[in-house]
Amino acid sequence: MAQTTGHIRTFYDLKELNGEQGFVIAPFHSGSNKPIVLIQPDCLELEKLAATPCEPLNELDDAFEESNRDASKKEYTRKFHAFVQPLQEKEFDKLVLSRSTTLRREATFSPAAAFFRASKRYTHSYVYLCYTPQTGMWLGSTPEIILSGEQGSWSTTALAGTQSLQQGELPINWDSKNKKEQQLVASYIRRQLQTLHIQPTEKGPYAVRAGELAHLKTDFHFALQETNSLGDMLKLLHPTPAVCGLPKEKAYRFILSQEGYDRSYYSGFIGNLNPSGRTDLYVNLRCMHIGKERLTLYAGGGLLPTSKLADEWNETEKKLQTMLAITNN
Numbered sequence: 001m002a003q004t005t006g007h008i009r010t011f012y013d014l015k016e017l018n019g020e021q022g023f024v025i026a027p028f029h030s031g032s033n034k035p036i037v038l039i040q041p042d043c044l045e046l047e048k049l050a051a052t053p054c055e056p057l058n059e060l061d062d063a064f065e066e067s068n069r070d071a072s073k074k075e076y077t078r079k080f081h082a083f084v085q086p087l088q089e090k091e092f093d094k095l096v097l098s099r100s101t102t103l104r105r106e107a108t109f110s111p112a113a114a115f116f117r118a119s120k121r122y123t124h125s126y127v128y129l130c131y132t133p134q135t136g137m138w139l140g141s142t143p144e145i146i147l148s149g150e151q152g153s154w155s156t157t158a159l160a161g162t163q164s165l166q167q168g169e170l171p172i173n174w175d176s177k178n179k180k181e182q183q184l185v186a187s188y189i190r191r192q193l194q195t196l197h198i199q200p201t202e203k204g205p206y207a208v209r210a211g212e213l214a215h216l217k218t219d220f221h222f223a224l225q226e227t228n229s230l231g232d233m234l235k236l237l238h239p240t241p242a243v244c245g246l247p248k249e250k251a252y253r254f255i256l257s258q259e260g261y262d263r264s265y266y267s268g269f270i271g272n273l274n275p276s277g278r279t280d281l282y283v284n285l286r287c288m289h290i291g292k293e294r295l296t297l298y299a300g301g302g303l304l305p306t307s308k309l310a311d312e313w314n315e316t317e318k319k320l321q322t323m324l325a326i327t328n329n
C-alpha cells in the first residue's frame with residue numbers, strides 16, 4: 001500500500017492515535033526527529049506506482065547513518081555490566097540491552113528482493129518493508145504482536161525467552177532464566193490490562209518459531225466495548241518488558257540514558273491500525289534500517305541479575321542473523 005498524495009501525519013504521543021486509521025510506524029521513544037508516523041494509503045496496487053519515478057532517499061539517511069555507529073563487543077561488554085549491576089542491586093527486575101550493527105550496502109542490494117526473500121523464509125513472522133520520508137526505509141520480520149483484533153475481539157502477547165531451534169524443531173525444555181524473563185512480560189501485561197478492568201483469557205506460555213529461533217509466548221484475548229481509545233491502550237502496553245524493562249518508567253529512562261545509542265524505530269511498533277476494521281500491530285524486532293550506503297541491523301535481549309555476558313552476546317548475534325540471512329542472495 002502507498003500514500004501518494006497529501007501530507008503525511010506525524011504525532012509525538014501515542015494517545016494521539018486514538019480514533020486514527022492507517023499504517024503506523026512508531027519509534028521506541030518519540031522525540032524531535034523521531035515522530036510516530038501514520039501513512040493513510042490511497043493506493044493498494046503498487047504495480048500502478050512502478051511507472052512513477054521514486055523520490056531519492058532523503059537527507060535524513062545521512063544524519064541517521066552518522067549517529068548509528070556499531071556497538072563493538074567491547075562496548076557491549078561495558079554496557080552489559082552497567083545494566084547487570086543495578087539488576088543485581090535489585091533496582092530493576094529486568095532490563096533489555098540492545099545494539100546495532102552496520103554493514104556496507106552492496107550495489108546489488110535490492111530492498112524489494114530482500115523483502116520477498118524474508119516473506120518466503122519467515123512464514124511465522126510479520127514481514128514488512130516500509131518507507132516514509134520521516135523514518136527512512138525499514139525492513140523487518142517480527143514475531144511479536146503488540147495489539148491485534150477487530151470489533152469486540154482483541155489480543156496481545158507476552159513474547160520473551162530465546163533458544164535456537166533444535167534440528168529445526170521447537171525445543172521442549174526451557175531454563176529458569178528464560179521462563180522468568182517471559183513470566184515478567186506476562187505479569188506486566190496482566191497488570192496493565194487490569195488497570196483498564198480487562199480480564200483476559202490466556203493461552204500459554206508455549207514455544208513459537210521466529211526464523212531459526214524459538215521464543216516463549218502467552219496470548220491474551222479480551223473484548224473491547226469501544227475501539228476509539230486504541231492509542232491509550234498502546235501507550236499502556238508500549239514499551240513492554242520484552243523490549244524495555246521493569247519497573248517500566250524507570251527502565252525506560254535508564255535505557256534512554258545508558259544504552260548509548262538511538263534505537264530509532266527498532267523496538268517501536270508497526271502495522272495497520274483501524275478502529276473500525278482490523279488492527280494488526282507488531283513490535284518492530286529483527287529489523288534493519290536501509291540507508292543509501294549502509295544497512296543498520298538491530299537486536300537486543302532481556303537481562304536478569306543472573307544473565308551471562310557470553311550467552312547474551314551470542315543471543316544478539318543470532319537475532320541479527322534474521323536480517324543478515326536475507327541481505328545476500
Ligand SMILES: C=C(O[C@H]1C=CC=C(C(=O)O)[C@@H]1O)C(=O)O
Nearest residue numbers: 160161162242285299300301302
Ligand atoms: C528484543 C528482542 O527480542 C525480544 C523478543 C523475544 C525474545 C527476547 C529475549 O529473549 O530477550 C526479547 O525480549 C530483539 O529481537 O531484539
